[in-house]
Amino acid sequence: MFGSKKWDPKDKHIYITGGSQGLGLALARLLVKRGAHVSIVARNAEKLEKAKKEIEAARASDSQRVLSFSFSLDNASESAAALKAASDAHGGRAPDAVFTCAGASKPMFFLDMEEQDLTKGMVDGYWVQAWTALAAAKAMAKQGVKGKIVLVSSTLGYMSFVGYASYSPAKHALRGLADTLRSELLLYGIDVHCFFPPTMFTPGYDEESKSKPAITKKIEETDDGLTAEQAALGLFHGVEKNQPHITADLITSLFHASTRGSAPRNNAFVETILDFVALIGVPIWRSGVDKQVLAHREEHQGYLQKKGFFS
Amino acid sequence: MFGSKKWDPKDKHIYITGGSQGLGLALARLLVKRGAHVSIVARNAEKLEKAKKEIEAARASDSQRVLSFSFSLDNASESAAALKAASDAHGGRAPDAVFTCAGASKPMFFLDMEEQDLTKGMVDGYWVQAWTALAAAKAMAKQGVKGKIVLVSSTLGYMSFVGYASYSPAKHALRGLADTLRSELLLYGIDVHCFFPPTMFTPGYDEESKSKPAITKKIEETDDGLTAEQAALGLFHGVEKNQPHITADLITSLFHASTRGSAPRNNAFVETILDFVALIGVPIWRSGVDKQVLAHREEHQGYLQKKGFFS
Numbered sequence: 001m002f003g004s005k006k007w008d009p010k011d012k013h014i015y016i017t018g019g020s021q022g023l024g025l026a027l028a029r030l031l032v033k034r035g036a037h038v039s040i041v042a043r044n045a046e047k048l049e050k051a052k053k054e055i056e057a058a059r060a061s062d063s064q065r066v067l068s069f070s071f072s073l074d075n076a077s078e079s080a081a082a083l084k085a086a087s088d089a090h091g092g093r094a095p096d097a098v099f100t101c102a103g104a105s106k107p108m109f110f111l112d113m114e115e116q117d118l119t120k121g122m123v124d125g126y127w128v129q130a131w132t133a134l135a136a137a138k139a140m141a142k143q144g145v146k147g148k149i150v151l152v153s154s155t156l157g158y159m160s161f162v163g164y165a166s167y168s169p170a171k172h173a174l175r176g177l178a179d180t181l182r183s184e185l186l187l188y189g190i191d192v193h194c195f196f197p198p199t200m201f202t203p204g205y206d207e208e209s210k211s212k213p214a215i216t217k218k219i220e221e222t223d224d225g226l227t228a229e230q231a232a233l234g235l236f237h238g239v240e241k242n243q244p245h246i247t248a249d250l251i252t253s254l255f256h257a258s259t260r261g262s263a264p265r266n267n268a269f270v271e272t273i274l275d276f277v278a279l280i281g282v283p284i285w286r287s288g289v290d291k292q293v294l295a296h297r298e299e300h301q302g303y304l305q306k307k308g309f310f311s
Numbered sequence: 312m313f314g315s316k317k318w319d320p321k322d323k324h325i326y327i328t329g330g331s332q333g334l335g336l337a338l339a340r341l342l343v344k345r346g347a348h349v350s351i352v353a354r355n356a357e358k359l360e361k362a363k364k365e366i367e368a369a370r371a372s373d374s375q376r377v378l379s380f381s382f383s384l385d386n387a388s389e390s391a392a393a394l395k396a397a398s399d400a401h402g403g404r405a406p407d408a409v410f411t412c413a414g415a416s417k418p419m420f421f422l423d424m425e426e427q428d429l430t431k432g433m434v435d436g437y438w439v440q441a442w443t444a445l446a447a448a449k450a451m452a453k454q455g456v457k458g459k460i461v462l463v464s465s466t467l468g469y470m471s472f473v474g475y476a477s478y479s480p481a482k483h484a485l486r487g488l489a490d491t492l493r494s495e496l497l498l499y500g501i502d503v504h505c506f507f508p509p510t511m512f513t514p515g516y517d518e519e520s521k522s523k524p525a526i527t528k529k530i531e532e533t534d535d536g537l538t539a540e541q542a543a544l545g546l547f548h549g550v551e552k553n554q555p556h557i558t559a560d561l562i563t564s565l566f567h568a569s570t571r572g573s574a575p576r577n578n579a580f581v582e583t584i585l586d587f588v589a590l591i592g593v594p595i596w597r598s599g600v601d602k603q604v605l606a607h608r609e610e611h612q613g614y615l616q617k618k619g620f621f622s
Contacts, residue, residue, distance in 0.1 A: 076426035110495055111449055115387035118441060122433070126480070130429060138422055142621060159573035160487055162495040169437070169484035169491070176471055176483030184421055184473040186604045187611050259572035262470035262597050272590065279583065286573050293497045300498050310453060 006240045007148070010035035013065075015086050015095035017041045017073055017132055018102030020051040022202030023152065026232035027099060028066075029058040037065040039086035039095065042102070045070045065089075073102050074123050079131035083139060094139035097148040097239075100129035104204055105154075107212040110165040111309070121166025126173045133177065137185060146189035150239060151178045155198045158255040162293055163216030179263055182244050195235045195246045196256065199225035215296045219289050223251065241266070254278040317551045318459070321346035324376075326397050326406035328384055328443055329413030330366075331358040333513030334463065337543035338410060339377075340369040348376040350397035350406065353413070356381045376400075384413050385434050390442035394450060405450035408459040408550075411440035415515055416465075418523040421476040422620070432477025437484045444488065448496060457500035461550060462489045466509045469566040473604055474527030490574055493555050506546045506557045507567065510536035526607045530600050534562065552577070565589040 009031045016031075018024035019040025028038045032055055040055065042048050048068040056066045067089050071082035087094050104124040108117065129151050140147045156164050157171035178194035185192055199205065199220065209217075226234070226249060234248020243266040247253045257274035265271045304310065320342050327342075329335035330351025339349045343366055351366065353359050359379040367377045378400050382393035398405050415435040419428065440462050451458045467475050468482035489505035496503055510516065510531065520528075537545070537560060545559025554577040558564045568585035576582045615621065 076429075110445070110492060111452055113445065115442075115445075118387075118445065122484075126484075130480070131426075134421070134424065134426075134429065141422055141615075157487070160491040160494065161573070162491070162498070165488060165491045165495065169441070169487040172483040172487030173433075173437075173480035176468070176480040177476060180471040180473070180476045180479045181421060183471065183600065183604055184476065186601060187473070187608055255572055259570045260593075261566055261570035262472070262593055264597065265594070268594075275586070275590075279586075282571075282573055283576070283579075286575065289494065290497060293494055297498055304452075 007242060008034075008240075009097070011037070012096035013037045013039065013086075013090050013093070015039045015041070015083065015098045015136070017082075017098075017100045017129070019055075019068075020044060020047040022101070022204050022228050023197065023200060023231050023235070024099070024101030025051050025054065026228035027101060027235060028055045030229075030232050030236055032056075032059045032064055032066060035060050035064065037090070039067045039069060039089070041069045041071055041073065041082045041086070043070060043072050073128045073132060075127075076131045076134065079128075080135040083132065083135045087139065094136065094143050094145045095147065096145065097150065098132060098136040099150045099152070099235075100132045101152050102128045102132075103152065105164075105167040105208045107163040107167060107208055107216050109163065109213055111304075113166060118166050122170050122173070125167050125170025126177075129174060130177055133181065137181065137188075137190065140190050141185075141188040144188075146191075148191045148193065148239065149181065149185070150193040150195065150235070152195045152197065152235075153178070155196055155252045155255060157194075157196055158252065158259045161216070161219055161289055163213050178244070179261070182263075191242060193239055193242075193244060193246055195238065195248075196252050197226065197231045197235070198249045198252050199223050200228055200231050201225055202228050215293060215300070219292055224249070238266075254281060258282055318553060319345075319551075320408070322348070323407035324348045324350065324397075324401050324404070326350045326352070326394065326409045326447070328352045328393075328409075328411045328440070330379070331355060331362040333412070333515050333539050334508065334511060334542050334546070335410070335412030336362050336365065337539035338412060338546060339366045341540075341543050341547055343367075343370045343375055343377060346371050346375065348401070350378045350380060350400070352380045352382055352384065352393045352397070354381060354383050384439045384443060386438075387442045387445065390439075391446040394443065394446045398450065405447065405454050405456045406458065407456065408461065409443060409447040410461045410463070410546075411443045412463050413439045413443075414463065416475075416478040416519045418474040418478065418519055418527055420474065420524055422615075423618075424477060429477050433481050433484070436478050436481025437488075440485060441488055444492065448492065448499075448501065451501050452496075452499040455499075457502075459502045459504065459550065460492065460496070461504040461506065461546070463506045463508065463546075464489070466507055466563040466566060468505075468507055469563065469570045472527070472530055472600055474524050474530075489555070490572070493574075502553060504550055504553075504555060504557055506549065506559075507563050508537065508542045508546070509560045509563050510534050511539055511542050512536055513539050526604060526611070530603055535560070549577075565592060569593055 020042035160168035238246025258278035331353035471479035549557025569589035
């Protein structure tokens with residue numbers, strides 16, 4: 001809130017899912033530099049070990065604890081078990097802050113999707129964070145820990161376009177969860193934040209590029225993107241200032257300003273100006289994207305013919 | 312689009328899920344009055360039969376066909392089978408418009424939720440519509456039917472507050488799906504609409520009231536709500552005018568105006584004015600709701616004690 005004290009991660013126990021690479025790893029390194037104890041969770045034990053060493057090397061003091069836990073976070077029970085394991089290592093106390101950075105995206109055409117593409121999109125984009133939020137909220141409330149829960153959505157949690165039919169719904173769902181929990185967890189003094197990063201140049205980005213339709217790539221050409229370090233810094237600054245919705249680039253800030261809904265504003269003056277810019281700019285952007293999609297029709301018909309869609 | 316011809320349901324085949332009660336039934340009656348052939352889908356065969364008679368009674372002419380199909384729509388294969396059955400009854404042709412009105416909500420506290428409460432919320436609020444959208448998009452694209460797909464979200468797809476941690480994410484996800492498909496299905500000439508109704512006084516509302524927390528009911532006291540008939544009319548007018556996002560009450564229109572994101576505006580002038588009203592009004596509303604939640608803290612601690620949450 002305006003004028004209130006900045007959040008300081010020093011000496012706090014911070015739990016980061018997806019902490020072995022990309023945004024989660026960059027955030028872990030940033031937080032240990034500022035004096036936090038960090039627990040990271042991911043599936044791949046080898047990557048975890050490597051990440052743990054990198055994080056340890058960034059510590060401000062040798063007394064800071066960096067722990068790693070190998071769990072699969074795509075279901076409620078393992079997500080709860082992972083949080084319990086990290087809490088047990090700190091005398092059973094729930095972490096002071098939980099950052100759910102785990103997630104993945106596989107952009108493709110809706111008509112190329114089968115049931116499992118859509119359900120996997122929801123698991124990788126939503127449940128992998130929602131289960132940790134559920135476990136963390138219960139643990140914090142039970143112990144009276146007035147902590148923070150930070151979800152990681154995406155620019156695609158504010159808007160969407162061709163190619164993201166499995167990812168954007170999941171990222172919108174995270175926004176809905178964050179907005180609900182910001183209200184509901186007032187009951188326990190727990191702060192809820194939601195981060196909306198744009199394209200991040202991470203291992204996850206390289207992976208999603210493999211399946212991304214050409215038209216989707218073309219629309220994103222103008223998107224500058226952030227490194228994991230830039231995104232982590234933007235996220236951290238937002239949490240420091242206790243912002244419910246956090247953005248780290250201009251384009252997402254424009255969508256944020258024009259899609260605030262009932263989310264509290266971070267800076268009413270700046271966001272009102274951005275909202276004006278978006279009022280004019282977003283329809284121009286959208287009309288350009290719509291034209292690109294329409295111009296792609298013929299090529300797309302050829303693509304469908306070739307893959308036997310009509311036969 | 313502005314100035315373009317209104318959509319006319321006369322002689323069209325319109326497929327409505329959740330057509331045996333509430334919004335779906337009211338919409339079916341409205342559309343047959345305007346000359347459409349209607350197929351309704353729901354699980355309960357008895358309710359379907361009763362609804363079918365009501366819809367038939369509202370027809371403009373005896374030549375209009377009203378068909379009912381009993382399917383469970385919570386999975387992809389049955390949703391596709393239901394659409395196929397209705398298409399087969401019309402010579403195999405995909406419907407001209409698909410309205411996904413199926414859905415249910417069970418408001419409760421996040422901390423009272425177990426895994427199945429959250430997953431069921433996503434099935435009843437999202438998948439039950441997404442699977443039909445997937446089947447419909449494929450069938451329409453394959454046959455070159457330049458039809459309409461109309462999803463039904465909620466005011467809670469624009470914003471949220473205490474009590475809706477399983478429902479609001481699902482309704483936000485539907486918005487994300489609709490915004491993606493509006494862009495992507497331009498490739499096939501298929502229109503995608505998303506309806507955001509407020510409280511509707513339907514059988515579904517009576518059901519959700521049973522589990523709704525007292526604080527959630529209190530926040531909603533000022534919400535006037537619509538009858539199923541009023542909501543169906545609002546939805547129909549929006550589809551008639553080809554609006555991508557459709558609202559039928561002032562409060563939702565305010566949230567719509569202030570959370571447009573990249574969705575095309577229905578009326579740039581009116582919505583800019585509403586956006587100004589929301590700019591001032593929504594923060595006041597939210598601050599009031601936050602205060603209500605905070606004032607509920609002590610009572611809530613008693614509730615948690617009583618149910619043994621801390622033991």
